[in-house]
Amino acid sequence: xxxxxxxxxADLTASPELCMQVRRDPGVLRERYELSxxxxxxxxxxxxxxxxxxxxxxxxxxxxxxxxxxxxxTCRALGADLRDVASQYWAAFPEGNVHFYVESDRFCVxxxxxxxxxxxxxxxxDAALAHEAAIIAGALxxxxxxxx
Numbered sequence: 001x002x003x004x005x006x007x008x009x010a011d012l013t014a015s016p017e018l019c020m021q022v023r024r025d026p027g028v029l030r031e032r033y034e035l036s037x038x039x040x041x042x043x044x045x046x047x048x049x050x051x052x053x054x055x056x057x058x059x060x061x062x063x064x065x066x067x068x069x070x071x072x073x074t075c076r077a078l079g080a081d082l083r084d085v086a087s088q089y090w091a092a093f094p095e096g097n098v099h100f101y102v103e104s105d106r107f108c109v110x111x112x113x114x115x116x117x118x119x120x121x122x123x124x125x126d127a128a129l130a131h132e133a134a135i136i137a138g139a140l141x142x143x144x145x146x147x148x
Contacts, residue, residue: 071104112133
């Protein structure tokens, strides 16, 4: 059960949406994790603490850093849509990869999929994404070549 408690805490830190669900009904954790009553109460208390919002913010800032640093034109082109697109991306890929290029490349592929599926986004996004995705792909190839 300790493993489930730890995984639940990590998942809660990564998902403000899950935190909101747990605030409304802590029992939703039992649908995903095998928790003792004590663990469930502790997680509910953690989620209810004001500091949990800060933990979620720090987690998301760490996930946003590679995108902002490696894809500045794309992020700027997304404008107000960046928040929603990033949230969708993080929901689809909850695991963070510490390698900035891998995270950025995965975001590029995700965003390209949204565009190809017809998601309405600002016109400048497509060109910025094409340009920066090529740079990221090249950097990834180069980093893998150096590692070999």
